[in-house]
Amino acid sequence: MSYHEEEEVTAKYDPYDYDLHTGDPKADLAYERQYEQQTYHVIPEVIKNFLQYFHKTISDLIDQKVYELQSSRVSSESIEQKIYEIQDVYENSWNKLTERFFKTSPWPEAEGIASLVGNDAVFLILYKELYYRHIYAKVSGGPTLEQRFESYYNYCNLFNYILNADGPAPLELPNQWLWDIIDEFIYQFQSFSQYRCKTAKKSEEEIEFLRNNPKIWNVHSVLNVLHSLVDKSNINRQLEVYTSGGDPESVAGEYGRHSLYKMLGYFSLVGLLRLHSLLGDYYQAIKVLENIELNKKSMYSRVPECQITTYYYVGFAYLMMRRYQDAIRVFANILLYIQRTRNMFQRSTYKYEMINKQNEQMHGLLAMLSITPSHHHHMKVAPAALRGVTSRSAAARPFFMPLSCFPFRDLQVFEELFSFACPKFLSPVVPNYDNVHPNYHKEPFQQQLKVFAEEVQQQAQLSTIRSFLKLYTTMPVAKLAGFLDMTEQEFRIQLLVFKHKMKNLVWTSGISALDGEFQSASEVDFYIDKDMIHIADTKVARRYGDFFIRQIHKFEELNRTLKKMTITGTTVAATPITGR
Structure with missing residues (x-):
């Protein structure tokens, strides 16, 4: 029975009844302000009853799970039904009540509601996870330093409960919630990493507090959690067996056969992809996914946000590794997927906004690939992916023009687009609080931008050379160098660069996204015999x-x-x- 159905049966209250409003604008404003500035001793009856129902759905599931663990069973229909009820509360009721009562103010503190839920430690940990997530997302001013620390400790408690028990924890949660836990955990780490670098407006007390607590939100702690979940779930072994057509259950082990561990393990792999990308280690980012077959639909890809995040970071890593053809393929696939499934996301404003932002970023990244040797391939793929794009973002709008009009050699345009579309890079190193540069938090981004800008400039030069090569079959090297206003020595160096840049690793088959074979991305090739350059069209015409x-x-x-x-x-x- 869902939350809404139970309310109809008991007729205690209607969770979305607006009778409390008077119709008088001044009185209604006072009513709203009462809950924005509420003390936690005054909790609306609607919220009390909701929290008691929420607690009951989770404690009932835990009771059922304890029974199943004792009798060595795995996920019965009863568990599935209870997970469905929790999902309804998590995705619908919680969001509607947040919108009504806590749009820009926090939910009641856990201490204030503990007696309502029988001081249930597990429920209070899960409640705090939602409580702090809401503060990060919606509360004006964002989290305080103390709340950042408290949220970190709450995640420690949650993961200790899951990872450090004598056996599997008697808990299951909807896949969406499990994904959101991992996603938010990494987001809060990213947010803290940037927050601690901005010391200009911090008091001496705050800086001293940060200085004395270097292990809070430490990169090693975050990596440890993600790797522990991967190891505990045996997810890599499960994926290996799954992709070869076997039964993952046969290698799942004591923990991995439970949905909680299996899905947290899978989502942690995507979390590691994201984390390594934020740190600028693109090879390692894709390496962690080596058992995930991205080019096939998987039983593990049930959460759309997880799919979109995976493809965004894989595509971006390919772009930075100069695997342009693979980046184009990845972005085109996921953008068409978003286009087809967009209606699913309109129910939830927050999700829709987030997916819309990543959608715009990926369109931007696809547009940027016009710098690449795969440019001609890009021109074919892009219109299908770009069809119907309507961008409301002021930052993105200048870039969604016909690609034929794209200012290929305007470096500033590419830098602005990169800034809009790239992840928020971070440094894993604790800053020296005695001497922090005002722009220290921007340094990781500046470093990645520098690498990208150099590539853009090199590709622009190669584009000119390619256009000249296409005009001739034989030509003296010195003459072609003259056309390009270069010395013969400079031109020979650029021809070597051309050869190097035109060879790219391209995925053709295999499970790992790192697999691939070297292919030439250019439609012209050449060799130099003494002082003559001989040019051939490598594009084979249809017979x-x-x-x-x-x-x-x-x-x-x-x-x-x-x-x-x-x-x-x-x-x-x-x-x-x-x-x-």
Whole structure:
């Protein structure tokens, strides 16, 4: 029975009844202000009853899970039904009540509601996870330093409960909530990493507090949690067996056969992809996904936000590793997926805004790939992915122009687009609080931008060389260098750069996204013999002659068959003649 159904049966109250409002604007404003500035001793009856119901759904599931663990069963229909009820509360009721009562103010503190839920430690940990997440997302001013620390300790308690018990924890949660836990955990680490670098407006007490607590939100702690969840769940082994057509349950182990551990393990792999990307280690970012077959639909890809995050970071890592053809393929696939499934996201404003932002960022990254040797391939793929784009973001709007008009050589445009579309890079190192540069928090971004800007400049030069090479089949090196206002030595260096840049690793088959074979992305190739450059078109034209000869032979064969049928008196009217 869902939260809403139970309310109808008991008729205690309607959770969304607006009778408390008077219709008088001044009185209604006072009513809203009462809850924005509420003390936690005054909790609306609606919220009390909701929290008691929320607690009951989770404690009932835990009781059922304890029974199943004792009897060595795994996820019965009863558990599935209870997870569905929790999902309804988590995705619908919680959001509606937040919108009504706590739009820009926090929910009641855990201490204030503890007696309502029987001081249930597990429920209070889960409640705090939602409580702090709401503060980060919606409360004006964002979290205080103390709240950042408290949220970190709450995550420690949650992961200790899951990882450090004698056996599997008697808990299951909807996949969406599990994904949101991992997603938010990394987001809060990212937020803290940038927060601690901005010391200009901090008091001496705050800086001293940060200085004395270097292990709070430490990168090693975050990595430890994610790797522990991956190891505990045996998720890599499960994925290995799953992709080879076997049964993952056979290698899941004591923990991994439970949905809680399996899904947290999978989401932690995506979390590690994101974390390594934020730190600028793109090879390691893709390496952690080596058992996930990105090019096939998977039983593990049930949460759309997880799918979108995975493809965004894989595509970005490919871009920074100069695997442009793979980046184009990844972005085109996920953008078409978002286009097809967009209606799913409109129910929840927060999710829709987040997915819309990543959608715009990926369109920006795809547009940036016009700098690459795969540019011609890009021009074919992009219109399908870009079709119907309507960007409301002021930052993004200048970049959604026809690609034929894109200012390929305007470095500033590329830098602005990179700034809009890239992840929020961070440094894992605790700053020296005695001497923090005002722009210290921007340094990781500036470093990545510098690498990207150098690539743009090199590609712009190669684009000019390629356009000249396409005009000739043989040419003196010195003459072509003259056309480009270079010395012969400079031009020979640029030709070597051209050869190097045109060879890229491209995924063709295999499970790991790091797999691939070297392919030339250019439609022209050349070699130098003494002082002459010999140029050849590497794009193989379709052999139209062979095609027409095959069709002529087919037609003659069909004609002979029809003549035979006419001679033998067979009726041919019933035999349809096709053009195949």
